[in-house]
Amino acid sequence: MDFLGGINPAVLIASLMVASVPIMLAAIGELVVERSGVLNLGVEGMMIMGAVCGFAAAVGTGSPAVGFLGGIVGGAALALVFGVLTQILLANQVATGLALTLFGLGLSSLIGQGYVGIKPPPTTALPFGPLADIPALGRILFNHDAMVYISIAIIAAVWAVLRFTRTGLVLRAVGENHEAAHALGYKVVRIRMAAITFGGAMAGLGGAYISLVRVPQWVDGITAGQGWIALAIVVFAAWKPWRVLIGAYLFGGISVLQLNLQAAGARIPVEYLSMSPYLITILVLVLISANPKRASANAPAALGKTFHATR
Amino acid sequence: MMRRTLLTSAALMLALSGTAFAAGMDKVKACFVYVGPVGDGGWTFQHDQGRLAVIEAFGDKVDASTYQENVPEGADAERVLTQMALSGCNIIFTTSFGYMDATNAVAAKFPNVMFEHATGYKREHTNVSTYNARFYEGRAIQGHIAGKMTKSNKIGYIGSFPIPEVIMGINSYYLHAKKVNPAVELTVIWAYTWFDPAKEADAAKAMIEQGVDVIASHTDSTAPLAEAAKANGAVIGFGQASDMAAYAPSPRVSSIIDNWAPYYIKRVGALLDGTYAQADAWEGIAGGEVLIGDITEAVSAEVKTEALAMRDAIAAGTYHPFTGPINKQDGSAWLAAGQTAPDGDLLGMAFYVEGVTGDIPQ
Numbered sequence: 001m002d003f004l005g006g007i008n009p010a011v012l013i014a015s016l017m018v019a020s021v022p023i024m025l026a027a028i029g030e031l032v033v034e035r036s037g038v039l040n041l042g043v044e045g046m047m048i049m050g051a052v053c054g055f056a057a058a059v060g061t062g063s064p065a066v067g068f069l070g071g072i073v074g075g076a077a078l079a080l081v082f083g084v085l086t087q088i089l090l091a092n093q094v095a096t097g098l099a100l101t102l103f104g105l106g107l108s109s110l111i112g113q114g115y116v117g118i119k120p121p122p123t124t125a126l127p128f129g130p131l132a133d134i135p136a137l138g139r140i141l142f143n144h145d146a147m148v149y150i151s152i153a154i155i156a157a158v159w160a161v162l163r164f165t166r167t168g169l170v171l172r173a174v175g176e177n178h179e180a181a182h183a184l185g186y187k188v189v190r191i192r193m194a195a196i197t198f199g200g201a202m203a204g205l206g207g208a209y210i211s212l213v214r215v216p217q218w219v220d221g222i223t224a225g226q227g228w229i230a231l232a233i234v235v236f237a238a239w240k241p242w243r244v245l246i247g248a249y250l251f252g253g254i255s256v257l258q259l260n261l262q263a264a265g266a267r268i269p270v271e272y273l274s275m276s277p278y279l280i281t282i283l284v285l286v287l288i289s290a291n292p293k294r295a296s297a298n299a300p301a302a303l304g305k306t307f308h309a310t311r
Numbered sequence: 312m313m314r315r316t317l318l319t320s321a322a323l324m325l326a327l328s329g330t331a332f333a334a335g336m337d338k339v340k341a342c343f344v345y346v347g348p349v350g351d352g353g354w355t356f357q358h359d360q361g362r363l364a365v366i367e368a369f370g371d372k373v374d375a376s377t378y379q380e381n382v383p384e385g386a387d388a389e390r391v392l393t394q395m396a397l398s399g400c401n402i403i404f405t406t407s408f409g410y411m412d413a414t415n416a417v418a419a420k421f422p423n424v425m426f427e428h429a430t431g432y433k434r435e436h437t438n439v440s441t442y443n444a445r446f447y448e449g450r451a452i453q454g455h456i457a458g459k460m461t462k463s464n465k466i467g468y469i470g471s472f473p474i475p476e477v478i479m480g481i482n483s484y485y486l487h488a489k490k491v492n493p494a495v496e497l498t499v500i501w502a503y504t505w506f507d508p509a510k511e512a513d514a515a516k517a518m519i520e521q522g523v524d525v526i527a528s529h530t531d532s533t534a535p536l537a538e539a540a541k542a543n544g545a546v547i548g549f550g551q552a553s554d555m556a557a558y559a560p561s562p563r564v565s566s567i568i569d570n571w572a573p574y575y576i577k578r579v580g581a582l583l584d585g586t587y588a589q590a591d592a593w594e595g596i597a598g599g600e601v602l603i604g605d606i607t608e609a610v611s612a613e614v615k616t617e618a619l620a621m622r623d624a625i626a627a628g629t630y631h632p633f634t635g636p637i638n639k640q641d642g643s644a645w646l647a648a649g650q651t652a653p654d655g656d657l658l659g660m661a662f663y664v665e666g667v668t669g670d671i672p673q
Contacts, residue, residue, distance in 0.1 A: 011520050019513060109350060116350050117533070117557035119540070215508040215534045216541070220348030221381065224507040256513055262500040263467070263517040270672040274503045 007264050010136040012257060014143060020252030021151050022047070022206035022214065022223075026230035027237070027244045028151075028158055029202025034234055035162065036195035037175035037302035041097030042082055043203050044227025045104020050075035050204025051211035052108040055115055055218045058208075064123040068147065068208050075204015076197050078104055083196040087189045090306050105221065115218040123147070123213050147209055152245065154202070159241035171195060175300035178307040188307050203227065229281075236284060238298040250284070251277050335585030341365060341575075342400035343378040344391055346407035347506045347531050353552040354505070354531040354569070355380070358406045358429075361571030368576045372583060384409025392417040396424045402582055404575065405429065407505070408474055415439055425587065427578060429571075430476055432658055437589050442574055445595025446476070447483040447657070448625045449567035450527070451632035452603055452618050453549050454487030456565060457525040458495050459614045460547060461488075467498045467523035469514045469530055471505050473672045475660040477529050482664045483632045484527055487621075489666055497667055498523055508534035515539060519546055527551070536563050547609065554604040565618070566604030573599050593654065596626045633657065638665040 026043050033040050040046075050071035057070025082100050085091040125132075126149070128142035162168035171191060174181045178188045210226070211218055229251060237243035254277040261268060343362050347355040365375045377400060382391050388410045395403050396417060402425040405414045411431040418426040418436045426439045434441055457466045466488055470477045481499060488495045498521060500514045511530045515538035518526055526548040528535040533555050539546040539562035550556070550566025557563075574592060581587040594600040603622050606615045624630035635646030640663040646652060663671060 008520070015513075015516060015520070019509075022509075109348060112350065116352055117555075119537075119557065122541075210509055215512040215532075215537055217508075217533055217537045219352055219508055219532050219534070220350035221506065222508045224504075224509060226509065255510070256517070259500055259502075259510075259514050259517040260520070263498050263514075263521045263523070265498065265668055269670075270501045270503075274501070 007257075007260050010139040012253075012260055013140045015260075016249060016253040016256045017140070017144065017148055018214065019256045020248040021148055022209045023226050023230045023233060023251060024245060024248035025151050025154065025206035025209065026203040026227055027233040027248060028155055028241060029199035029206075030230060030234045031237065031239055031241060031244055032158060032162075032171070032202075033195050033199035034303055035175045035239055035300055036171050036192050037178055037300050037305065037307070038086065038192050038196055039093045039097065039304035040079070040082055040100070040196060040199060041094060041231065042078070042100025042104065042227075043199075043230050044223060044225065045101035046075040046078045046200045046203035047104075047207035047210070047227045047230075048108040048221070048223045049078045049104045050207030051222050052112045052115070052207075052218060053077075053204065054208025055120055055211040056111065058120045058212055059115060059118055062121050064121050064212055067120065067212050068205060071204040071206075071208025071212075072201040073204070075207060076201040078107075079196050079200020079203070080193075082200070083193045086306070087192055087196070090308055093304050093306070101227070109220045112218050112220060116220075118218065120212050120216050120218075122216070145213060147205075147213065155241050155245050162241065172300075175302055178302050178305070182307070182309055188309070192307075203230070206230070232281060236281060239300065240298070247284075251281060254280055336401065336583055337372070339369075339373045339401045339579055339582050340377065340399055341373055341375040341579050342395045342398075342403045343375070344382050344388065344395070344403065344405045344407075344410060345378060345380045346382060346384065346409070348380050349378075351506060351531050352533045352555065355406070356553050357569040358404070358571055361575040362404075364572035365575045365579050369579065369583070373579055375579075382410075385413070388413035389417055392426075393420070396421040400424060402427065402579060408472075408476065425578075425582065434589065434591065440578075440590040440592070442578075442590070442592040443476075444569055444571075444600040445593060446567060446569075446601060447479045447632055448595045449601050449603060450480040450483040451487045451625070452621055453527050453565065453567070454484040454489075455491055455618055455621060456549075456606070456610055456614060457484065457527065458488030458490065458492035459617075460564070460610065461492065461495060461525045463522045463524045464492065464494045465496050465498060465521065465523045466525040467500070467515075467518040467527070469511060469518075469526065469528040469535055470499055470501045471530050472503060473501060475658055478660045478663070478671060479657055480527075480529055481667065482660070485667050486637065486664055487632065499667070499669055501672060502530055504530065506531045508532045511535050512538040515548075533558065544609070550604050556604070559605070560607035561609040563607070564609045565606045568602040568604050570600050570602050596622060597628060639663070640665055640667055 053074025054067045054071030058067025085096045086093050123145045131142040132138045174188050174191050182188050233247040236247045345355045349359045362375050379391050404427045406429045408430045411433050414426050414428040415433050415435040418439045428441050430443045431441050468481050485497045502514050511534040515535040524546050528551050536548050536558040539548045544561050547564045548562045550563050552569050554566045554568050555563050631651035633652035635650040636648045637646045639645045
């Protein structure tokens with residue numbers, strides 16, 4: 001089962017699945033927000049708020065599940081601030097989103113003061129019994145904590161809602177043309193607020209996954225730019241849920257692969273390995289936009305535009 | 312109007328500090344530039360402890376309340392430094408290698424402000440001093456423990472950037488592990504970051520999957536220890552920069568603690584009493600800048616005694632971690648038997664010693 005100088009592909013795939021969870025969750029949340037026509041650049045800020053709130057909740061109660069719930073609440077609360085500012089007070093979305101990131105980083109640092117150096121309660125792998133012992137497949141599919149499966153389930157759910165339900169149709173209508181949706185009697189602001197809150201909740205959940213599972217501890221700036229990658233993945237995915245999964249796995253996979261290649265002593269220059277996730281992301285973005293008709297057709301038409309009901 | 316007032320007052324302050332400098336000063340404003348957050352639990356945390364020690368030592372005579380966290384290494388650093396110099400700082404400590412050029416560039420514009428750059432080697436102006444600590448002395452002790460403790464004979468080192476400082480640490484760590492365990496193999500992963508907890512954890516995880524069971528790290532967070540902790544005692548590591556005692560007794564079995572307080576107090580004190588002069592400080596265990604954190608019970612008493620003996624020998628000056636015969640990776644001779652490494656060789660170190668596999672990225 002070995003290739004590339006001693007890397008076990010089953011182990012590699014298993015660890016890339018874990019590594020991709022935070023960006024995948026944050027990206028699927030942002031996807032919903034953008035499909036409703038709102039551009040929230042504050043993903044990084046919401047993620048880190050989720051990370052610290054989730055950590056605090058988990059340490060306080062001793063339960064990782066409550067921790068993840070705390071992450072959802074923390075991320076959603078910050079998202080609501082964004083929602084009020086941009087939807088009700090009609091602030092500029094780009095500026096507000098950037099400010100949200102800075103605010104989130106600062107506030108999380110303040111909240112996290114008392115939590116440096118504390119270990120959170122461990123999140124264990126789901127007990128699949130004998131299934132986990134299947135060679136290779138068991139390691140890949142049946143040896144993860146619940147969040148890995150939940151994150152994939154969320155992708156599936158978002159896809160199904162956007163594609164098959166009335167709610168999804170309304171959300172997309174608001175994102176494509178808010179004036180028309182408003183004329184039809186849909187509550188544009190209310191729908192967008194809901195989408196923004198969902199986006200914050202997902203970013204917060206992703207953040208909590210970092211502080212509770214990926215790096216089980218709290219340190220300032222723990223998300224270290226993953227929110228920005230999530231934003232790029234939404235574009236990369238052309239606003240389609242399943243492509244978010246592919247994008248997250250691709251990015252997570254390459255970043256894990258390059259570390260594993262180094263650990264295995266592969267004779268590939270490290271500089272190229274370190275660059276590779278970014279290079280490949282750029283490459284894929286270029287390939288996608290090489291077909292401009294499709295790329296622009298996918299972007300929600302009202303993305304980033306302020307809505308004010310004049311009539 | 313505002314701008315002119317600001318410049319005038321800045322010029323006035325510079326003139327004041329200039330005259331006061333020669334004859335000592337009544338009050339010193341010391342400022343600090345940090346590469347990470349104070350709450351990183353490692354590198355920046357320790358520098359901030361040094362800052363607090365300065366306040367403790369001098370009380371009202373010093374204003375050390377100014378510091379800036381998360382300053383990127385590059386153009387932003389120059390902006391922050393200029394701002395600090397304009398705001399009346401008398402001495403500015405820039406606490407990361409990457410601030411080297413920015414520090415020298417800004418120092419040229421403010422000849423009456425003293426600049427202290429950590430871990431660098433450029434002193435282009437008389438008001439730039441550099442200071443560093445001999446961390447490789449601590450790495451020697453970690454290497455000894457690693458060589459004795461490893462069961463898989465695979466030890467790891469998470470490097471940040473391929474700079475002499477880090478390469479020195481890798482070589483020292485490897486040499487001392489090899490000395491007590493000839494079968495030992497070293498795996499190096501370059502993270503290309505000082506601070507990215509998720510990436511540091513992933514690097515540790517990749518090593519553990521390859522069978523590495525002792526991990527030393529040269530990045531700033533506690534993430535590698537958190538990852539090692541998941542192995543339930545099968546994998547050990549070391550506190551880096553700070554004690555990281557939260558992970559004791561295992562996986563953290565010992566640590567290198569950067570103790571900047573004595574140096575900061577000395578320099579600010581010198582500025583106060585007028586004895587300040589440009590310096591190139593490089594203290595180690597002997598000077599108290601490098602402390603070896605408590606070696607826990609996860610290490611056998613015998614190994615602990617040996618490690619402490621090595622620490623004392625280094626402190627007493629009877630043992631130098633780089634004592635020949637040592638060959639370079641390509642087999643060419645570096646140090647003859649009994650010869651110790653000159654500081655110049657160490658500060659410009661760009662080669663692995665014999666036995667380390669892999670190449671140093673250029």
